[in-house]
Amino acid sequence: MQAQKVQMAAGSVKKLLRRNAHGHVSNLLAKFRPADVSAIIELLTEPERVAVFSILMKRNRDLAAETLNELGTERGLELLAPLNSEEISSVLQELETDDAAEFISALPEETAQEVLERMRVEDSTDVQGLLQYEPETAGRIMTPNVFSLSEDLAVSEAIHAIQTAEDLEMVFYLYVVDDRRHLVGVVSLRQLLMVAPSTPLKKIMTTNVISVKTDTDQEEVARQVARYDLLAIPVTDAENKLVGVITVDDVIDVIKEEATEDIFHMAGVDVHDHVYTSVRLSVRRRLPWLGINLVTALIAASVVAIFEPTIARFSFLAVFLPVVAGMGGNCGTQTLTVIVRGLALGELTWANSRAALAKESMVGITNGLVLGVVAGFAAYLWKSNSILGLILAGAMIINMFVAGVTGSVIPLLLKKINVDPAIASGIILTTFTDVTGFLSFLGLASILLHYIPLS
Amino acid sequence: MQAQKVQMAAGSVKKLLRRNAHGHVSNLLAKFRPADVSAIIELLTEPERVAVFSILMKRNRDLAAETLNELGTERGLELLAPLNSEEISSVLQELETDDAAEFISALPEETAQEVLERMRVEDSTDVQGLLQYEPETAGRIMTPNVFSLSEDLAVSEAIHAIQTAEDLEMVFYLYVVDDRRHLVGVVSLRQLLMVAPSTPLKKIMTTNVISVKTDTDQEEVARQVARYDLLAIPVTDAENKLVGVITVDDVIDVIKEEATEDIFHMAGVDVHDHVYTSVRLSVRRRLPWLGINLVTALIAASVVAIFEPTIARFSFLAVFLPVVAGMGGNCGTQTLTVIVRGLALGELTWANSRAALAKESMVGITNGLVLGVVAGFAAYLWKSNSILGLILAGAMIINMFVAGVTGSVIPLLLKKINVDPAIASGIILTTFTDVTGFLSFLGLASILLHYIPLS
Numbered sequence: 001m002q003a004q005k006v007q008m009a010a011g012s013v014k015k016l017l018r019r020n021a022h023g024h025v026s027n028l029l030a031k032f033r034p035a036d037v038s039a040i041i042e043l044l045t046e047p048e049r050v051a052v053f054s055i056l057m058k059r060n061r062d063l064a065a066e067t068l069n070e071l072g073t074e075r076g077l078e079l080l081a082p083l084n085s086e087e088i089s090s091v092l093q094e095l096e097t098d099d100a101a102e103f104i105s106a107l108p109e110e111t112a113q114e115v116l117e118r119m120r121v122e123d124s125t126d127v128q129g130l131l132q133y134e135p136e137t138a139g140r141i142m143t144p145n146v147f148s149l150s151e152d153l154a155v156s157e158a159i160h161a162i163q164t165a166e167d168l169e170m171v172f173y174l175y176v177v178d179d180r181r182h183l184v185g186v187v188s189l190r191q192l193l194m195v196a197p198s199t200p201l202k203k204i205m206t207t208n209v210i211s212v213k214t215d216t217d218q219e220e221v222a223r224q225v226a227r228y229d230l231l232a233i234p235v236t237d238a239e240n241k242l243v244g245v246i247t248v249d250d251v252i253d254v255i256k257e258e259a260t261e262d263i264f265h266m267a268g269v270d271v272h273d274h275v276y277t278s279v280r281l282s283v284r285r286r287l288p289w290l291g292i293n294l295v296t297a298l299i300a301a302s303v304v305a306i307f308e309p310t311i312a313r314f315s316f317l318a319v320f321l322p323v324v325a326g327m328g329g330n331c332g333t334q335t336l337t338v339i340v341r342g343l344a345l346g347e348l349t350w351a352n353s354r355a356a357l358a359k360e361s362m363v364g365i366t367n368g369l370v371l372g373v374v375a376g377f378a379a380y381l382w383k384s385n386s387i388l389g390l391i392l393a394g395a396m397i398i399n400m401f402v403a404g405v406t407g408s409v410i411p412l413l414l415k416k417i418n419v420d421p422a423i424a425s426g427i428i429l430t431t432f433t434d435v436t437g438f439l440s441f442l443g444l445a446s447i448l449l450h451y452i453p454l455s
Numbered sequence: 456m457q458a459q460k461v462q463m464a465a466g467s468v469k470k471l472l473r474r475n476a477h478g479h480v481s482n483l484l485a486k487f488r489p490a491d492v493s494a495i496i497e498l499l500t501e502p503e504r505v506a507v508f509s510i511l512m513k514r515n516r517d518l519a520a521e522t523l524n525e526l527g528t529e530r531g532l533e534l535l536a537p538l539n540s541e542e543i544s545s546v547l548q549e550l551e552t553d554d555a556a557e558f559i560s561a562l563p564e565e566t567a568q569e570v571l572e573r574m575r576v577e578d579s580t581d582v583q584g585l586l587q588y589e590p591e592t593a594g595r596i597m598t599p600n601v602f603s604l605s606e607d608l609a610v611s612e613a614i615h616a617i618q619t620a621e622d623l624e625m626v627f628y629l630y631v632v633d634d635r636r637h638l639v640g641v642v643s644l645r646q647l648l649m650v651a652p653s654t655p656l657k658k659i660m661t662t663n664v665i666s667v668k669t670d671t672d673q674e675e676v677a678r679q680v681a682r683y684d685l686l687a688i689p690v691t692d693a694e695n696k697l698v699g700v701i702t703v704d705d706v707i708d709v710i711k712e713e714a715t716e717d718i719f720h721m722a723g724v725d726v727h728d729h730v731y732t733s734v735r736l737s738v739r740r741r742l743p744w745l746g747i748n749l750v751t752a753l754i755a756a757s758v759v760a761i762f763e764p765t766i767a768r769f770s771f772l773a774v775f776l777p778v779v780a781g782m783g784g785n786c787g788t789q790t791l792t793v794i795v796r797g798l799a800l801g802e803l804t805w806a807n808s809r810a811a812l813a814k815e816s817m818v819g820i821t822n823g824l825v826l827g828v829v830a831g832f833a834a835y836l837w838k839s840n841s842i843l844g845l846i847l848a849g850a851m852i853i854n855m856f857v858a859g860v861t862g863s864v865i866p867l868l869l870k871k872i873n874v875d876p877a878i879a880s881g882i883i884l885t886t887f888t889d890v891t892g893f894l895s896f897l898g899l900a901s902i903l904l905h906y907i908p909l910s
Contacts (some may be wrong), residue, residue: 172686194618228488256681260714261713263792268788279818286786286822304773305774315763317759322777322780323878326889327749330745
């Protein structure tokens with residue numbers, strides 16, 4: 001779907017709304033896929049969005065539900081806000097259980113309770129089943145409606161079961177269970193077509209099934225699916241009983257979400273902060289991070305304060321102060337990024353971390369040597385002061401070496417104590433590189449400049 | 456597969472290698488999936504890796520090929536380096552065409568030519584077919600072996616075709632073509648099971664097929680697949696003839712690769728820079744970026760140099776200089792991250808960018824007001840100097856407003872002129888926030904402090 005078509009459709013919807021042609025709005029949107037309807041809705045103003053959604057609620061509840069789902073919880077909740085709990089439950093029960101659970105867990109507690117009470121009993125039970133698991137675990141993102149068959153069935157019976165099953169849009173594998181629902185094997189749809197109809201499933205199933213537990217972190221789920229190129233992964237409970245399945249489309253969402261989370265955390269931005277988030281909400285989410293940064297910046301600044309007398313005498317030092325600190329920060333951020341991403345992709349573990357630390361320290365000191373000499377020479381030429389050149393070179397070498405070491409150690413330590421390395425590494429690192437930069441540069445300066453006359 | 460099992464297997468392989476028990480190494484590894492074999496190999500030393508790979512080449516070429524593929528081009532090429540072109544072509548022709556093309560395009564040109572000449576003719580033709588497309592386009596990452604059927608076939612004939620087709624591990628959809636291979640429809644495997652065997656495909660196929668062109672950017676391919684929850688997407692040429700298919704497992708790789716690329720580019724790290732890249736290569740890749748940073752840092756420093764006389768008189772200014780510049784940088788990076796990610800995810804376009812700019816400017820100035828007042832008050836308390844407090848507050852408000860504006864404008868402009876906003880935005884932004892920070896803080900200081908006596 002091209003952006004152009006979406007934009008044209010949004011224009012038409014606006015016109016139809018002004019003419020109160022509700023039926024036409026519904027008919028027009030019904031021609032699009034839910035993902036496109038959500039894109040169209042995003043181009044409307046707030047009151048238009050609410051109007052369109054209430055039209056879909058009345059005339060095409062299925063599309064309303066799917067569109068809601070495509071919009072995601074944050075924007076979706078805005079559309080649910082004007083509705084009463086009766087209406088909310090009527091639309092949420094059209095969703096897959098895992099999607100419904102996501103919306104309900106994002107609702108205010110009281111509303112969530114009311115919505116659950118008004119849902120069909122079986123849906124409500126399923127949703128509450130998922131809500132008992134921790135957020136961002138396999139149990140929370142799985143769908144409990146997993147298609148499974150007994151190991152004693154024959155292929156012909158399996159095919160019949162598929163043909164008569166309802167609501168089976170995304171079946172890729174048949175999971176095979178024993179009489180107590182223990183997961184014992186898997187059969188692909190294509191395998192069913194390849195063998196004699198009387199063959200028992202037991203004969204053709206693969207027994208070495210890759211599965212996850214309900215409490216497996218969603219990031220690990222995504223890693224398994226990506227690693228083994230799966231279309232779906234079964235979820236089992238502590239007793240190895242099959243309780244759900246996670247499909248590859250949900251895994252793609254997890255991968256995108258986790259990547260966004262890492263990128264945002266490294267910059268101190270909340271993962272829900274989007275281009276369209278309100279100014280008030282964005283400020284409220286970003287201020288705390290900037291506040292912490294201000295505190296650490298002032299701590300680093302207090303190091304400079306110690307050397308005020310030296311700066312008063314040699315004011316040119318102030319010119320190079322940000323250079324030393326900044327280059328350490330840049331160098332450390334490179335290391336940090338490689339290490340944090342390595343941890344996220346599972347390439348780096350505590351076991352092989354020593355080699356990574358050694359390598360990054362070497363890279364830091366090598367880059368420090370090259371750039372320290374260049375910068376020192378540049379400073380010497382600029383200020384015609386060879387001592388200044390030496391001080392700058394020395395401070396940069398020290399700081400970039402420290403940057404390589406701390407850029408590796410900080411995320412590894414944070415990971416070890418189960419703190420998300422993406423979220424806190426950056427600020428600890430720059431505090432380190434600022435302090436080391438100021439200390440080494442001004443420290444060297446106060447030693448060397450006071451004893452050696454200006455050239 | 457748990458990290459522990461992989462580690463134990465790596466230990467066993469090391470022991471077996473020392474005992475020259477090549478058959479046992481091959482048998483042991485054959486019990487693992489290729490993704491696990493690659494994880495095991497990553498835990499070995501360089502000579503062990505080469506030894507294991509040459510054992511697999513002799514005893515289990517299929518596994519050698521799949522493991523190579525799992526390792527990716529960078530690490531894979533290390534293992535191919537000791538081999539002659541005869542051996543390289545023998546292992547690469549076991550791969551899927553798109554994977555083989557990736558390795559061949561990464562080989563030195565002369566070797567690549569030799570390898571292509573030694574491959575089976577049909578494989579070599581397929582690979583060369585893909586290599587004619589630009590890197591990172593649908594044409595380059597598709598597999599040309601797409602399973603398609605004529606619209607005139609009946610369901611029973613389609614099922615027979617599936618049963619007799621070779622090498623069809625990942626068939627999810629049957630693409631339906633007319634007599635000139637134009638893509639006209641799609642049928643899911645499950646649909647085949649649901650209807651009478653005599654039904655013509657034409658009757659049950661979906662005609663509104665989502666497809667991409669050979670020159671579609673791989674990022675756009677990934678967006679389409681993620682957006683419509685597809686398992687595979689067909690690729691057509693300029694005349695809408697079906698030429699290939701891209702499966703969801705390849706799309707997952709693209710999504711991970713593009714996310715890594717964005718994260719790395721923002722930190723000035725090459726996308727191929729991994730935890731295990733050699734020191735020499737890492738230095739060579741990171742130095743240019745740090746060099747550019749040094750130049751811009753010195754440019755910013757030259758702004759400070761203008762105000763040296765002011766700093767000589769009021770040395771406490773040097774203490775707050777990095778605070779103003781740093782807070783602008785942090786604030787701008789938050790904006791930049793939201794905008795760059797919004798562009799990457801396709802949420803933000805040139806069309807709706809005005810609203811984003813307005814919003815981010817408001818966020819910048821609001822954060823600036825809050826933190827400027829806090830920092831100004833802190834500075835007043837610390838140095839008992841109310842003028843200093845005013846200067847710091849004013850400079851921070853100006854700089855954080857500028858950070859919000861430039862943090863939005865820079866990536867949008869870069870995107871407009873087709874430069875990857877992730878790669879260059881950060882450095883332009885921090886140069887801006889450094890210069891604005893220094894200028895506003897020292898500028899205000901030289902105006903206010905010279906006219907008002909120290910308190």
